Amino acid sequence: xxxxxxxxxLALIFCVFFALVGCSDADLPDLNQRVILNxxxxxxxxxxxxxxxxxxxQRSAFFGDLHVHTxxxxxxxxxxxxxxxxxxxxxxxxxxxxxxxxYDMQLRRPLDFYAVTxxxxxxxxxxxAADTTSAISAFPPTQVLHGLNDPDNMxxxxxxxxxxxxxGISQGLSAEVVxxxxxxxxxxxxxxxxxxxxxxxxxxxxxxxxxxxxxxxEYTTSSADRGNLHRNVIFRGSDRVPEIxxxxxxxxxxxxxxxxxxxxxxxxxxAMAIPHNSNGSNGEMFKVVDWAGDPIDEAYAVQRIRNxxxxxxxxxxxxxxxxxxxxxxxEWADFELMEFRVATxxxxxxxxxxxxxxxxxxxxxxxxxxxxxxxFGVIGxxxxxxxxxxxxxxxxxxxxxxLSSDGQxxxxxxxxxLEGLLFNTLAPQAMIEVEGELYVGGxxxxxxxxGLAAVWAEENTRESIYAAxxxxxxxATSGPRIRLRFFAGYDLPADLMDAENGITRAYESAVxxxxxxxxxxxxxxxxxxxxxxxxxxxxQRLQVIKGWIDDAGETHEAVIDVACxxxxxxxxxxxxxxxxxxxxxxxxxxxxxxxxxxxxxxxWADPDFDPDTRAFYxxxxxxxxxxxxxxxDAIRAGTPLRPDLAATLQExxxxxxIQYVP
Numbered sequence: 001x002x003x004x005x006x007x008x009x010l011a012l013i014f015c016v017f018f019a020l021v022g023c024s025d026a027d028l029p030d031l032n033q034r035v036i037l038n039x040x041x042x043x044x045x046x047x048x049x050x051x052x053x054x055x056x057x058q059r060s061a062f063f064g065d066l067h068v069h070t071x072x073x074x075x076x077x078x079x080x081x082x083x084x085x086x087x088x089x090x091x092x093x094x095x096x097x098x099x100x101x102x103y104d105m106q107l108r109r110p111l112d113f114y115a116v117t118x119x120x121x122x123x124x125x126x127x128x129a130a131d132t133t134s135a136i137s138a139f140p141p142t143q144v145l146h147g148l149n150d151p152d153n154m155x156x157x158x159x160x161x162x163x164x165x166x167x168g169i170s171q172g173l174s175a176e177v178v179x180x181x182x183x184x185x186x187x188x189x190x191x192x193x194x195x196x197x198x199x200x201x202x203x204x205x206x207x208x209x210x211x212x213x214x215x216x217x218e219y220t221t222s223s224a225d226r227g228n229l230h231r232n233v234i235f236r237g238s239d240r241v242p243e244i245x246x247x248x249x250x251x252x253x254x255x256x257x258x259x260x261x262x263x264x265x266x267x268x269x270x271a272m273a274i275p276h277n278s279n280g281s282n283g284e285m286f287k288v289v290d291w292a293g294d295p296i297d298e299a300y301a302v303q304r305i306r307n308x309x310x311x312x313x314x315x316x317x318x319x320x321x322x323x324x325x326x327x328x329x330x331e332w333a334d335f336e337l338m339e340f341r342v343a344t345x346x347x348x349x350x351x352x353x354x355x356x357x358x359x360x361x362x363x364x365x366x367x368x369x370x371x372x373x374x375x376f377g378v379i380g381x382x383x384x385x386x387x388x389x390x391x392x393x394x395x396x397x398x399x400x401x402x403l404s405s406d407g408q409x410x411x412x413x414x415x416x417x418l419e420g421l422l423f424n425t426l427a428p429q430a431m432i433e434v435e436g437e438l439y440v441g442g443x444x445x446x447x448x449x450x451g452l453a454a455v456w457a458e459e460n461t462r463e464s465i466y467a468a469x470x471x472x473x474x475x476a477t478s479g480p481r482i483r484l485r486f487f488a489g490y491d492l493p494a495d496l497m498d499a500e501n502g503i504t505r506a507y508e509s510a511v512x513x514x515x516x517x518x519x520x521x522x523x524x525x526x527x528x529x530x531x532x533x534x535x536x537x538x539x540q541r542l543q544v545i546k547g548w549i550d551d552a553g554e555t556h557e558a559v560i561d562v563a564c565x566x567x568x569x570x571x572x573x574x575x576x577x578x579x580x581x582x583x584x585x586x587x588x589x590x591x592x593x594x595x596x597x598x599x600x601x602x603x604w605a606d607p608d609f610d611p612d613t614r615a616f617y618x619x620x621x622x623x624x625x626x627x628x629x630x631x632x633d634a635i636r637a638g639t640p641l642r643p644d645l646a647a648t649l650q651e652x653x654x655x656x657x658i659q660y661v662p
Contacts (some may be wrong), residue, residue, distance in 0.1 A: 012130045028552045030086045050461060052209020059456040059473070061483045062465060064113030065092070065383035065389040066216065066453050067276060067315060069230055072118040072194045073218075074170065076385035077126040079401030082151060083387030085116040085201035093211060101402035105388040108535060109481075111451075112460050114389075116198055116206075117232045120217045120247030122170065124194025125187050126226060136186050141172025151210045170565050192244050198362050203238050209510035217245045219273065221252045224600040225540070227284030228342035229254055231273040231308070232381075236466045253291045255300070260309040272469060274379065276312035280342035283352030286361060286374060297363060301373040310469060313378040313476045314451035314655055316390055316399045317342065317443070321654060323350040328356040328546075330559045332622065336448040336478065336649065345442050359616055359657060360547050366614065377472030377514045377656030378618075380451025385650065390451075391479035393649070394589070396449040396629035402457050404444065407633030411445030412642055414438055421542055434644050445645055449629050450478045454653075456485075456512070471516025472656045480536035482653040485511040485529040486619040488660070491522035497601040513618070514656040524609045526662075528562060529601040530621035537623040538596025540565050541577045544604065548615035563602040565624075582624035584648050586641065589627035596624045612662050619655040626651060 069076040070083050080100030083091075091097045092114035096106040118124075122214065128134050129142035130149040136142060189350050195217070202213040215235040231254065235241055246260045248647065254273075259273055276284035292298050313321050318338025327333040336479030341348045351357060363375030378491035382389040385399045398404035407413035414420065420431070432441030439445070454475045455468035468474060475484045485503070487496075489510030496502045501560040506527055512515050517524075532539045542563035550553045562569045564577030583592045600621065609615075627635075634641050641647050 009298055010424075016210070020149050028324040038407065052461065055458040055464070057144075057458060058507070059458055059468075060460075061454055061481075062112035062457055062460050063112050063198070063211075063452050063454050063477075064115075064212070064385075064465075065381050066113075066117065066214065066234060066274065066379060067218075067312065067383045068114065068116050068387060068389065069118055069218075069383070069385040070387045071127050071384065072124045072198065074119055074126045076118070076120045076387075076401065077148070078145075079131070079149075079385055079403055081386050081401050082149065085198050087115060087116075088116050088387035089201060089205035089213060090654075093205070097388060097653060098417070099386055099388070099397055099405065104500050105386065105397065108392070110211070111389065113465055115214040115216040115232070115234060115630070116201065116387075117218045118194070118507050119217045119220050120191070120233075120534075121220050121244035121249055122187060122193075123191045123217065123245065123247075125173070125190050126169075128190045136182075136190065138507055139173070139182060140170050141175050141176065144169065144364045149239065169473050181513035182481050183282070185550050188244065189270050191247075195243075195245055199238055199241055206238075206462065210460055212460050212462055212465055214462065214466075215241055218249075219247060219254070219257050220247075221248050221254065222342075222349060223282070223284040225282055225284070226341045226346065227282035227348070228277045228280040229275075229284060230277060230342070231257065233257075233271055234466075234469070236270040237462060242269070242467075255291050255303070255374045258303050261307050262303065272310065273364075274310045274312055275307050275308060276315060276381070277317050277320065277338075277342055278311070278353050278355065278358070279338055280340060280348050281353050282346075285347040286352045286354075286358035288361060288365065296370065296373065298370055300366065304373040305371065306376060309376055309472055310379055310474060310607060310656075311355055311358075311376045312381050312453075313533070314380040314382040314448075314478050315382060316450060317449050318446060318448060319450065319478065320353070320355050322354045322356040324352045326354055327559075330557075332620075332650065332652075334558075335652070336446075336450065338443055338446040338448075340443045355545065356545065356557065360557065363547065363549040363555050363614055363616070364553060367549055372659075374631075375616075375657075375659050377469075377474045378476045378654055379453035379469075379474050380476035382451065382480065391449050391452055391625060391630045393449045393479065393651075394632050398444065398447050399442070404447075405635050407630075409440060409444075410633060411440035412630035412633035412645070413637045414642070419607040434642060437642075439642060445630065445642070445655075448649075452477045452481065454481075458585050473512055474652055475512065475655045477653040478649075478651045480533035480651050480653075482533050482536075482539075482621055482623070482651070483529075483531040484619060484621055484653045484655050485527070486526065486655040486658065487511065488517050488658045489527075490520040490524060490619065492525040492527055493604050494603050496527050510550070511658060512659060516659045519662055520613050523604045523605055524611075525603050525618075526562075526602045526617060526658075528619050530599065530619075530623075530653065532596075532598050532623065534598075536597060537582075537591055537626045538565065539600050540580055540596055540622050540624045540650065542600040542602060543620045543622070544606075545618050545620055546606065546615060547594060548610075548613050550613070562604040563600040565597045565600070580624070584625050584627060586627070586631060586647055587635070588636065589632060592626060592628055613660075614662055615658065615660045616657040618657040621653045622625065623651040625649065
């Protein structure tokens with residue numbers, strides 16, 4: 001009987017899991033069909049003690065996370081997260097905070113910048129509804145949340161019982177407002193207060209020159225077919241910000257978000273939106289038509305790139321660089337794929353869902369005479385829902401709080417025979433049988449320990465880092481703090497990246513990642529430099545990814561190795577580095593640390609460069625293979641490796657593209 005109850009409680013977790021992960025809202029009615037563009041702004045006053053180090057004119061690499069959820073997010077609270085924005089910033093500074101299951105989470109090294117991005121829709125409402133003395137707790141849809149703010153109720157079994165009807169809460173609250181049973185001011189007041197506290201927390205921890213915070217939130221929407229269209233909205237400052245975040249409550253249409261941002265900008269409030277998880281968009285994120293289904297026009301293209309200069313290329317719910325179906329000649333295109341529409345087990349169509357495909361689409365739209373809406377830069381981030389950035393394969397607890405608190409719930413460790421049989425009977429949609437063992441199925445096992453946003457900026461301040469976002473001098477990593485430089489210019493000297501003043505000369509005579517390069521005299525050359533993270537694995541290879549459009553309007557791509565570990569030359573026929581003998585011991589996760597380089601640098605001339613052909617280039621640096629998180633989980637549990645999951649991965653970094661514009 002005890003085992004049956006345990007299995008039933010496990011089943012309840014995963015019956016609600018698919019309704020929770022990713023916070024899909026395709027079926028929610030709009031609470032306010034009128035788009036509020038002229039919202040008031042409230043002003044904050046805060047004292048900043050200046051103790052910043054001197055600025056670096058050659059720019060330094062700063063690493064951070066622009067996608068972090070806390071207890072104010074409806075789904076994070078339901079996962080057991082009680083961590084506040086204040087806790088999240090303490091974590092980023094290197095302090096330990098509690099996982100919803102009770103153990104400590106702590107970074108090996110503090111981060112340089114951080115942004116709490118709780119969902120704007122119903123921000124703070126779930127935590128408020130859990131308090132049975134609050135006004136909103138009196139409404140029937142909130143009953144399942146009552147008492148979930150009690151730390152003693154954070155074990156996964158009692159939480160599962162409380163959450164068995166969670167899937168209908170968002171719809172239920174919306175229906176209460178639409179029907180007139182609930183005064184809209186009740187949830188709006190909660191959202192307003194949670195947002196004000198989010199701003200306050202960001203200001204409290206912002207320390208110019210040493211640690212940067214950004215006022216931010218997530219705009220969470222989706223297409224009619226449940227394609228993910230989520231964006232994080234990042235504000236440059238905090239002195240004047242909207243009184244309430246524009247959310248799914250106001251409109252499901254991202255174009256309305258951009259109009260709202262443009263209106264704020266006219267009033268002196270600067271912000272940008274950063275799309276994420278395009279991999280789960282079912283082709284909806286990077287379409288060539290607008291929300292209404294009409295072909296993209298110039299006004300749409302200009303507005304989009306003005307408001308969305310960056311895209312999140314990697315995070316816990318998968319990497320969105322490219323897909324093997326789209327990049328058939330890229331041997332590394334299958335990296336950390338999550339191929340479901342967010343919050344479902346429905347497949348996500350690759351075309352229109354990946355960054356490299358969008359870069360190519362942008363060239364085609366430009367050839368039609370439009371501004372390129374997809375000439376964006378890239379960052380990584382985590383999308384953690386525990387307040388704590390998750391980018392360490394050896395210590396990964398995923399994003400779902402108590403619902404992913406151990407290797408069994410994450411899908412790396414099998415269930416026992418009887419427990420698994422009962423679980424599969426009660427919740428077959430949550431399970432998969434692999435070589436006679438029952439594991440958690442669905443999207444969870446394809447989640448990854450990623451990623452980081454990185455910039456090159458003069459100093460660690462809001463002003464300097466936000467300026468780097470705007471000029472797209474940004475890069476992304478899958479977790480390790482790999483440093484990556486990328487320049488393009490004409491007749492660059494072969495020793496540019498080795499010279500003592502090489503970076504200064506590069507800034508003077510070339511353009512850097514994120515910039516446009518115009519035709520010039522001499523031979524086009526690309527200068528690349530990558531430095532390994534000393535706490536991770538050595539580098540194996542440095543690559544250039546090129547995309548271009550031909551006279552017939554067809555787009556193409558190529559992946560070229562340009563520097564190999566050990567100084568080994570690239571094979572001219574294959575444009576590939578030879579295997580460097582890197583190995584991983586799957587019993588201990590030990591690696592062959594002597595194989596690979598701490599740095600790779602090169603000045604490379606594209607032998608196929610055509611000065612009349614529109615093209616883009618970006619850099620990609622790959623580490624030697626290391627253990628994936630599921631291998632670490634299996635080793636700790638003393639179980640065999642799950643055979644349908646990759647045992648290793650090659651961590652990497654991507655630069656923002658340089659756009660060559662004839």
